[in-house]
Amino acid sequence: MRSPTAKTDMMEVARQAVALAKKHGAREAAATTTRDREVELRWRDGKLEKVSEATTRGLSLQLYVEGRYSAASTSDLRPEALDAFVREAAAMTRRLAADEHRRLPEPELYAGRSQADLRLEDPAQRELTMEERRRYSQAMEEAARAADKKGVILSVTASFGDSEGESHRVSSNGFEGSQRATIFSASAEVSVKDADGRRPEEYDYAVSHWRADMPAPEEIGRRASERALGRLGSKKAKSAKMTMVVDHRAAGRLVSMVLDPLTGMAVQQKRSFLDGKLGAKVGSDVFTLSDDPLLERGLGSRTYDREGISSHARPIFEAGVLKTYFIDTYYARKLGTAPTTTSVSNLAWKLGAKTQAALLAEVKDGILVTGFLGGNSNPATGDFSFGVQGYRIHGGRMAEPVGEMNIAGNQADLWKRLVLVGNDPFAYSSMRTPTLVFEKVDFAGV
Numbered sequence: 049m050r051s052p053t054a055k056t057d058m059m060e061v062a063r064q065a066v067a068l069a070k071k072h073g074a075r076e077a078a079a080t081t082t083r084d085r086e087v088e089l090r091w092r093d094g095k096l097e098k099v100s101e102a103t104t105r106g107l108s109l110q111l112y113v114e115g116r117y118s119a120a121s122t123s124d125l126r127p128e129a130l131d132a133f134v135r136e137a138a139a140m141t142r143r144l145a146a147d148e149h150r151r152l153p154e155p156e157l158y159a160g161r162s163q164a165d166l167r168l169e170d171p172a173q174r175e176l177t178m179e180e181r182r183r184y185s186q187a188m189e190e191a192a193r194a195a196d197k198k199g200v201i202l203s204v205t206a207s208f209g210d211s212e213g214e215s216h217r218v219s220s221n222g223f224e225g226s227q228r229a230t231i232f233s234a235s236a237e238v239s240v241k242d243a244d245g246r247r248p249e250e251y252d253y254a255v256s257h258w259r260a261d262m263p264a265p266e267e268i269g270r271r272a273s274e275r276a277l278g279r280l281g282s283k284k285a286k287s288a289k290m291t292m293v294v295d296h297r298a299a300g301r302l303v304s305m306v307l308d309p310l311t312g313m314a315v316q317q318k319r320s321f322l323d324g325k326l327g328a329k330v331g332s333d334v335f336t337l338s339d340d341p342l343l344e345r346g347l348g349s350r351t352y353d354r355e356g357i358s359s360h361a362r363p364i365f366e367a368g369v370l371k372t373y374f375i376d377t378y379y380a381r382k383l384g385t386a387p388t389t390t391s392v393s394n395l396a397w398k399l400g401a402k403t404q405a406a407l408l409a410e411v412k413d414g415i416l417v418t419g420f421l422g423g424n425s426n427p428a429t430g431d432f433s434f435g436v437q438g439y440r441i442h443g444g445r446m447a448e449p450v451g452e453m454n455i456a457g458n459q460a461d462l463w464k465r466l467v468l469v470g471n472d473p474f475a476y477s478s479m480r481t482p483t484l485v486f487e488k489v490d491f492a493g494v
Contacts, residue, residue: 075113077112079107079217082104087210089182089209090207091188116141158352166345166351167345188268192236195269201273206237207234234254236272248279250275285450293408299482307392309427310372333368338396349394395478397469400469408444409444432459436453470483
C-alpha cells in the first residue's frame with residue numbers, strides 16, 4: 049500500500065523552497081527533496097525476529113545569502129512550516145562568515161545531461177508481499193544449516209529488505225532533476241563454534257536495483273555458511289613477504305583507500321599522497337579503471353551528481369597513470385581548476401581473462417585475503433596497515449585458513465605491485481572489484 053505522503057508532489061516542494069529562499073533574501077539557493085519507503089524482515093534461528101516498514105521524507109536546502117553559505121534540513125514539509133524553516137535558515141546564514149568560493153555551479157555544467165533510462169526502478173517491488181520476504185529469508189537460513197556437516201553452527205540470522213525512493217533537485221540558476229530507484233538487499237550471518245572455544249562469524253550478501261538480479265536465497269545462505277565454516281581452525285601464518293590474492297568481495301576496501309585521496313577536499317587541503325600526480329604513473333600496467341555513471345542498473349548510476357553536474361564517463365587510472373581527480377565546484381574554485389564531479393559512481397575495470405581459481409593456480413604460493421579487519425590508511429602519506437583473514441595458498445590451491453595477521457606498506461608502492469586482475473567483478477557493489485593479485489606484500493604473523 050502506498051503511504052499517504054505519496055500524495056505530496058516532492059518536486060513542487062523543492063521549487064517552493066527555492067522560491068521562499070529568494071523571497072527571504074538568498075542570492076542563490078538549491079533544494080533537494082527525498083522520499084523513501086523501506087521494508088525489512090529478519091529471520092533468526094527458525095523464527096521471525098523483526099518486521100519493519102517506514103516511510104521518510106525530507107528537504108535539504110543550500111542557501112547563499114550575502115556572500116555566506118549554509119545547509120539545513122527538515123522533515124516538516126507543511127507549507128506554513130516550510131516558510132518558517134526557510135526564513136530562519138536565511139537569518140542564520142547571515143550570521144556566518146563570508147566565503148567567496150561558495151556559489152552554485154555554473155549553469156553550463158548542467159548541460160549535456162543524459163536522457164538514457166538507467167533502469168534503476170523495478171516496478172515489481174511494489175507487488176512484493178511479506179510472505180515472499182519471509183520465504184526468501186527462511187530459505188537462506190535453511191541453506192546455511194544444510195551446509196553444516198559437522199553440527200557446529202550456533203546461529204543463523206537472515207534478512208531481506210527492499211525500498212523505493214525518489215529524489216528531486218531544484219536550483220535557482222536553472223537546474224531541475226529527478227531520480228527514482230528501488231533497492232533489494234539480502235544477507236545471511238552465520239556463527240560457528242570452534243574447537244578452541246572461539247565463535248567465528250561470517251556472512252554473505254547481495255544488493256541490486258532489480259529483484260531479478262538477486263541470487264537465489266539458497267546461494268547466499270550456502271556461501272555464508274561455507275565462509276563461516278572455513279574460519280574453523282584458523283591460525284597465524286609465518287611472517288613473510290608473499291603474493292597476496294584479494295577476493296573480489298574484499299578488494300573494495302583496498303580500492304576505496306586509493307580513491308579517497310582523489311577528492312577535491314583532500315587535494316586542496318594537502319591531505320592526498322596523489323596531489324600533483326595527475327598524468328604520472330602511480331600504478332602498474334594492469335591498473336586500469338574508469339568511472340561509469342551511466343551503467344544500466346548500476347548501484348552507483350546517475351545522470352547528474354549531487355550538485356546537478358551532468359554525469360559522464362571518465363578514466364581514473366590508465367595503465368597505472370592517474371587521469372583525474374573528483375573535484376566539486378567549491379574546491380575547483382579554491383584550487384583554480386575546472387570541476388569534474390563530486391564523487392565516484394560505478395567503477396569499470398579493465399578485466400583480465402582468468403577466474404579466481406585460475407589465478408590461484410598461477411600464483412602457486414601466497415595468501416588469499418577474504419576479509420580486512422580494522423586498520424587504517426593515511427590519505428596524506430599513503431601509509432596503510434590492515435588486519436586480514438583468508439587462506440594460505442599451496443600448490444595453486446586454497447589450503448588452511450589464516451587469521452589475526454596484518455599487512456602494511458605504502459600505496460605508492462602497493463599499486464605498482466598489482467600484477468594480475470581477474471575476470472570476476474563483484475556484482476553487488478558499485479566498485480565492481482575483480483580479484484586482484486599483488487606481489488611481494490609484507491604479511492606479519494608469527
